[in-house]
Amino acid sequence: MKIVMKFGGTSVGDGKKIRHVAELAKSYFDQGNQVVLVTSALAGVTDRLLDVATAGCENGKVTVVTEFITALKQQHFTAVNEAIDDENLRPEVIEFLTNQIDELEKALIGICYLGELTVRSRDNISSYGERLAAPIVSGALRSMGIASKNYTGGEAGIITTDVFGGAKPLPKSYALIHERLTPGLKNSIQVVTGFIGENEEGTITTLGRSGSDYTASIVGVGIKADEIWLWKEVDGIMTANPKIVSNARTIHFISYQEAMELSSLGAEVLHPRAIEPSMMHNIPVRVKSTFKPDFEGTLVVTENKKSKNVVKAVSMIKKVSLINVSSSEMVDSVGKLAVIFSILANKKVGVRLISQGSESSISFIVNDADRVKTVKSLKAELGDAYTVDFRSDVSVVAVVGAGMAGTPGVARRVFTALGKENISIIMISQGSSEYNISCVVSSAEVNKAVAALHAEFELDKPENGKE
Numbered sequence: 001m002k003i004v005m006k007f008g009g010t011s012v013g014d015g016k017k018i019r020h021v022a023e024l025a026k027s028y029f030d031q032g033n034q035v036v037l038v039t040s041a042l043a044g045v046t047d048r049l050l051d052v053a054t055a056g057c058e059n060g061k062v063t064v065v066t067e068f069i070t071a072l073k074q075q076h077f078t079a080v081n082e083a084i085d086d087e088n089l090r091p092e093v094i095e096f097l098t099n100q101i102d103e104l105e106k107a108l109i110g111i112c113y114l115g116e117l118t119v120r121s122r123d124n125i126s127s128y129g130e131r132l133a134a135p136i137v138s139g140a141l142r143s144m145g146i147a148s149k150n151y152t153g154g155e156a157g158i159i160t161t162d163v164f165g166g167a168k169p170l171p172k173s174y175a176l177i178h179e180r181l182t183p184g185l186k187n188s189i190q191v192v193t194g195f196i197g198e199n200e201e202g203t204i205t206t207l208g209r210s211g212s213d214y215t216a217s218i219v220g221v222g223i224k225a226d227e228i229w230l231w232k233e234v235d236g237i238m239t240a241n242p243k244i245v246s247n248a249r250t251i252h253f254i255s256y257q258e259a260m261e262l263s264s265l266g267a268e269v270l271h272p273r274a275i276e277p278s279m280m281h282n283i284p285v286r287v288k289s290t291f292k293p294d295f296e297g298t299l300v301v302t303e304n305k306k307s308k309n310v311v312k313a314v315s316m317i318k319k320v321s322l323i324n325v326s327s328s329e330m331v332d333s334v335g336k337l338a339v340i341f342s343i344l345a346n347k348k349v350g351v352r353l354i355s356q357g358s359e360s361s362i363s364f365i366v367n368d369a370d371r372v373k374t375v376k377s378l379k380a381e382l383g384d385a386y387t388v389d390f391r392s393d394v395s396v397v398a399v400v401g402a403g404m405a406g407t408p409g410v411a412r413r414v415f416t417a418l419g420k421e422n423i424s425i426i427m428i429s430q431g432s433s434e435y436n437i438s439c440v441v442s443s444a445e446v447n448k449a450v451a452a453l454h455a456e457f458e459l460d461k462p463e464n465g466k467e
């Protein structure tokens with residue numbers, strides 16, 4: 001089989017974990033599979049890179065950068081020593097990392113002096129997490145006797161749009177990936193950085209936070225993989241976030257559509273765009289636990305295997321704000337909603353949920369980070385005839401499942417379960433696909449809401465009797 005294996009930040013959290021990841025990939029390669037490995041940054045590194053860049057831009061303190069660089073070197077050099085046994089290989093990897101970290105330091109110091117952090121330089125800075133991880137993973141494989149080479153996303157052929165922080169691959173990427181990675185498939189494991197690509201001028205871009213899943217899917221299409229495996233710290237896609245609901249269960253089969261709905265409704269287990277390339281080319285995606293490799297995990301495929309559960313999973317979105325726009329001007333008029341959403345589009349604000357209760361008002365959910373500019377621009381551009389209110393103490397809870405389509409009574413069960421827990425519903429939204437029902441509730445009650453819906457739809461019970 002031809003498999004793309006992606007390992008997330010927790011899976012490559014330190015040198016010992018990287019060694020485990022390399023052993024896992026090697027075991028599948030030794031069984032006769034062709035493997036391309038996509039790696040994320042070591043856990044927490046991307047956040048720290050962005051934090052230091054933001055701090056450097058705001059306070060200009062070069063010492064903050066130098067202290068960070070010392071710690072970053074220490075962390076990655078320790079990982080090299082833990083992951084790579086072959087002492088002859090270590091100096092080469094250390095030299096590669098040193099050069100990368102020197103470049104990074106110069107870029108960060110430049111930000112301190114200029115006091116400016118553009119979207120382009122944010123992408124450049126945040127790309128270093130993966131660029132430092134990939135040579136260590138590749139070195140660990142070579143140390144185990146497997147031929148291996150590491151590539152940045154751009155070097156592997158991922159050429160993207162110019163949308164820094166949310167770039168998408170250009171169609172020509174797939175042929176390039178095929179041309180560049182296919183020759184090495186038979187006798188090596190090639191390691192590609194997740195999360196990053198480059199635009200047509202060769203400038204680094206990123207595919208959005210948690211974008212390494214998306215990279216795996218893109219590479220999978222490029223090399224015409226039989227399967228894409230996303231290795232995680234959890235057992236698979238589960239009926240709820242297991243950190244919130246302790247009796248959440250692994251979902252054995254889920255359709256592409258359901259997985260996409262779940263991830264766009266907050267289940268952090270997958271990047272929202274990750275499924276799309278695989279779905280377009282009908283490549284099965286398997287979500288597995290790095291720490292329990294023999295467990296089958298979740299298979300994401302086209303066909304939605306019959307499940308007795310109408311609801312497959314419950315998810316939630318935190319750090320959002322509810323915006324409400326109302327005006328009598330909206331009654332009996334044409335084009336007013338277009339005006340409102342154009343204002344948001346011009347400010348590059350994405351809308352996560354919409355609900356229109358009456359002709360005179362519309363409510364929608366945006367990321368909390370976009371709240372201030374959303375309210376300010378709506379007030380400025382709509383004028384005094386409109387009222388713009390917001391609430392920032394809210395979260396979204398959603399039930400997702402293809403079985404909900406055409407099944408009466410699901411909404412009643414959602415509202416009753418929340419009502420029994422005294423949880424007030426602030427806003428409701430259902431897509432016409434009927435694959436989800438989403439409710440906005442107070443953030444203080446969202447964990448309770450997830451647990452209540454998980455219990456109501458008996459998601460703690462084995463699906464189709466299967467453990």
Ligand SMILES: Nc1ncnc2c1ncn2[C@@H]1O[C@H](COP(=O)(O)OP(=O)(O)O)[C@@H](O)[C@H]1O
Nearest residue numbers: 008009010232233234237238240241267268269
């Ligand atoms: N429905 C869900 N199923 C599984 N994990 C979920 C779900 N919702 C949220 N999560 C969270 O998603 C994370 C996925 O695992 P992780 O190894 O962090 O992935 P990655 O490193 O690839 O981003 C876990 O921390 C888990 O708590």
Ligand SMILES: N[C@@H](CC(=O)OP(=O)(O)O)C(=O)O
Nearest residue numbers: 008009040046209210211212
């Ligand atoms: N390192 C990037 C990309 C990524 O996908 O990471 P992870 O697989 O650990 O979520 C991020 O933190 O956003």
